[in-house]
Amino acid sequence: MSQSHRLMNGGRIDRSKQIDFYFNGRLMSGYEGDTLASALLANGVNLIGRSFKYHRPRGIVTAGTEEPNALVQLERGSRTISNMLATRIPLYEGLDASSVNCWPSPSYDVMAVNGLFHRLLPAGFYYKTFMWPVSGWKVYEHFIRRAAGLGKSPEEPDADTYDKMNAHADVVIIGAGPSGLSAARAAAATGARVILVDEQTELGGQLLNETFEIDEKPAADWVADVEGELMANPDVTILKHTTAFGYYDHNFIGLLQNRSDNVAYGEDGRTRQRVWRVRAKRVILATGAIERPLIYSDNDRPGCMLASALRAYVNRYGVTPGKRHVIFTNNDDAYRSALDLKSAGAVVACVVDVRKDPSGELVSRAIEAGIEVIDNSAITGVLGSKKIRGIEIMKLTDDGENVTGKPRTISCDTIGSSGGWNPVVHLHSHSAGKNTWRDEDGVFVPGDTLQAEAACGAANGSFSLAQALNEGDFAGIDACSKLGMTAKKRPAVGKATADVDETPWRTLWYIPTTKPAGQRGKHFLDQQNDVTVADVQLAAREGYRSVEHAKRYTTLGMATDQGKTGNIPGHAILSAALGQTIPQTGTTTFRPPYSPVTMGALAGRAVGEFFDPIRRTPMHDWHEQAGCLWEDVSQWRRPWYYPLEGESMQDAVSRECLAVRNSVGMLDATTLGKIDIQGPDAAEFLNRMYTNAWLKLAPGKCRYGLMLGEDGMVMDDGVTSCLGENHYLMTTTSGGAPRVLAWLEEWLQTEWPDLKVYLTSVTEQFATLQLAGPNARDLLSEFTSDIDLDPEAFPFMSWKDGTVGGIPARVYRISFTGELSYEINVPASCGLSLWTDIMNAGEKYGITPFGTETMHVLRAEKGFIIVGQETDGTVTPIDLGMDWIVSKKKPDFIGKRSLSREDTIRDDRKHLVGLKTADPAEVLPEGGQIVAATRPEPPMDMIGHVTSSYWSAALDQSIAMALVKNGRNRKGDTVYVPMKDKTIACEIVDPIFYDPEGSRMNG
Amino acid sequence: MFLITCPFCGEREESEFSYGHEAHIARPENPEKLSDAEWADYLFMRKNTKGVHLERWVHTAGCRRWFNAARNTHTNEILAIYKMGEQPPKEIKAMIEKGKTS
Amino acid sequence: MVDAYRLRSPLAHLGLEARAHEDSELSGTGVVMREIPYRGLINIRGDVKDKNFVDAVQKAVKLSPPVDPNTVSGKPTTTRIMWLGPDEWLVITKPEGAERAMNALWKNLKVDGLHASVTDSTHARTCIEISGPRAREVLQKGCALDLHPSKFAPGQCAQTIVSKVGVMLIHTATARNGDPTYELYALRSFSTYLWTWLEDASQEFGLKVG
């Protein structure tokens, strides 16, 4: 296909570099420097897709980020992205885009039937639908689901990678148009660290679309000069093709950088997109302005564009959007489009101006250039649906609320409308900045803000080039001077050559036809969400007075473009319908993101192996080679069990359990939290934190402790050893270690700063090898000559220092399995070596490595709790039957008072009990709900739940623990666990199933 | 993402800190002497201020020290940072008083 | 002192030595990384306003604990003390000096009338050294601290986060050409994740294992 709408000369494209691309499967070509939108227009394509609700044909409206219509599905498969703006996609070789929201093609769309039944789909349609009878919903859901939604989500994992970068700057300048460049230049001259951001692939902003001159040169030359100057400064970072998508508390800004100039694919280990997390001392918003459309009847037809977009395509891309253009305006600026089109050789049918006798300099120039100017008139109709054939215009009444006289038809295929410009205040609004209404031209300009921020140029409502250059310069100097930085030599401010004075706009929010809104064509406000003037008026009639409510009811401004073009006219029309002023109605709050951000970019590299750290013990590789399966315990990866070939999990766990009960097994217990406690008040501190008594623990001895929250609920447990005078080592659960240390520190620092205690985490200093089983002593004795293992010399609940395998070690004789057990602590770097040696030496005993599952079974046989399994934050020590560890003598400890609250002394609290199934082979499901009596079907009164349940190989029966209402007093009762397909009966028993006297572990 | 000035380490990003709770809630001297209602008040009841709020933070990923902050919960301005055991600056107290009366 | 054959560093399983050998001819890389294991790391706590405490530290390791936040005293080639908090420091020694320093600190600080703590964490952390012209950029991908040399100069340190991992970070030196060298002391269990993440973040600049 030829580039039928391409000009022979001009523009910032490179005609020597042809680029081939596909749109809806058709091969077309454009040039380097094109966007997808400009290339499509060059090929005469301006039917891009169908609208969201009515499936009306839609085309390109703008040349930038404010685009409401030209959304495409870019690429396919694992690289597909939906809702990409054709106006923001730089053309690249092989680009493959297709229309969204239409089937089978934009020119013949099955769902366009919605348009015929549009009375079914007024404002609030979706909300009202939910209030229809439930039976009706079933019918409509199918219809709505197909009609709604823009584009398709990818169905494969994203093939690209994304990352993040943290940055800091004295001054961050958002927008590199004339004001932003001026600001950057002024700020950089002071030696400030500057970050200059622009969403386009080139610096220059609006200058790229215009024919302006600065300092008697084409503006592009001035841009190039400034860019060169900034590039030479090492303290300036220029980020092109980067969108500031959010402006957050404390001057924190989110930027999305496209790192590949040709959009898509990262190469050379580079990521495709990068999120910059920027902290700025000062922010300058030089975000420019967005032209707003005039809201006339059927203003959504393909070919209805913004006036500024017409000249952007001509000046920047060498493309004429149509063959016969009409400009429809309320201001002088739009005449620039007429003049630029004309001088590029394009046909301008006329300028329709809503003002009476427009008289500005630009108007005169248009008339001199032979362009017909029709004043005091309105477009009352657009002829054609997929393509414009012409317009109908009529004279306006003096108040602008009606049209009068005879209609005149003008043939054209493209309309560029302009209702003035809106400063881009989105970012200012993100960070809770207020916007102020400026009545003379009807715009919101940035007002008060909490942030260290200023706006300049068009973003500040100063629309002329000269104003932009000067305000930018001032903003740069001012920002730096507030940071105490000044330039030794100030750079010259760019001078706009032949800046033209413009005459005032005529604010006319709604362009009337001969009938009320909605009865003769549709006046679209929000083209992406298909919200019309009639919808907003309906919302007002139905009583929506708050702009926030009306917005949600009509969905005005809630599409991916966030109403960049239609919001302000929408608010104006709502205000008019409510009979109040726009400031009275207020404006909605803009929220991040300014434009859509891919989920992949927000995740960055924190996907797959980088999603969350995996903590490895020193023996990790051994476990892996032994073929263990892993259990995640907080961030730790612990061996779960070590299956031999052909073994099921139950086989493996039973084998491991029996090995420990009958001979010897070894567990990697490195992950247990360890906190070193030193200081003269250490014992007193432990006494306050634990429920039992700690003042008399002698060096060399260990004691089990239970820690409560101030609410009396069990929080953590572990063994603490006295290492010497005023020196203790506390162990915590693996998952609870950081929380417990933080908890202890909080009390020390905030409540008891007078206590002389220092806490230091030593979890990772040691590798902990737990040797358990009747042969543990004999095996250990092979490795040590300086530790007396005789039970008299080294009894249960004590520790000794010495060497194990020639390595300095501290050995604790403590047990979580109920067997004779030693926990050998050696420097972490030696863990693997000692583990391997002990495994080798233990072969004669059939030493068996065991994992967390076996540990859980063994401790459950003994009735030992696991915090977080038997407890859930609502369980007191009394509930657990552990009142033996709660001191009655201590006047106070954390949580004590709560144990005598009305709720905690109830006698029908849930108690920890054991459960014995009627059929010993039946293993209860953990989490199973317990009832006292069954009924044929739910609901049944639940009296508790199963907390732990295992097959006990040692006892050849199932065992379980449960929390049951008043369970301690129900011993011997039969209770039931109803399942989907059966009910399991069990007897309430004591939770200690194995060796209740403790002779094995004490022996 | 706040920028918080640790009184010991200086300015750090919020992600390095953990929020505690309302500041200046002292543990009762003699819990056993309190009624259930009084104890519950200490244990559970916290202010839900719109405006200047005195609260505790800890520099979890840094020096592990607790400190107090006066933060406007409406604007998220951090108006003052002061150490444990210290009282909020006079001007903060004045702001809180003013907030109560207005 | 433990026999060397008993020791295995946290990153040994990554085969870094072999890779360093392979990479030794590489030039023009943006980032150089290596593991420096087994340095003596001794955590001390005490009141820096208490002259006895400062004297005791000085006596034990011939160096005073730095009073200025986020600074390191001493030279990288010998013994250093890193500020960790208002009453907490990390004494860093060469591997062979670890045991002696630990004993000396214990002997001098754990005396009657002085409230101080001494805790050996030599094996709790390993050191990842990262240097080269793009080293700062690599760290900034995962660290929100401002590492610009005007804000984080040689001799400065911080406890902070690099990609979800808490680290003790030191800017050890700046080369004549401006290339920085940093040390990251991470808990050993996290060090594989951290190394792998840093390696991934370095790819686009060219990485050499040193």
Ligand SMILES: [Zn+2]
């Ligand atoms: Zn801190």
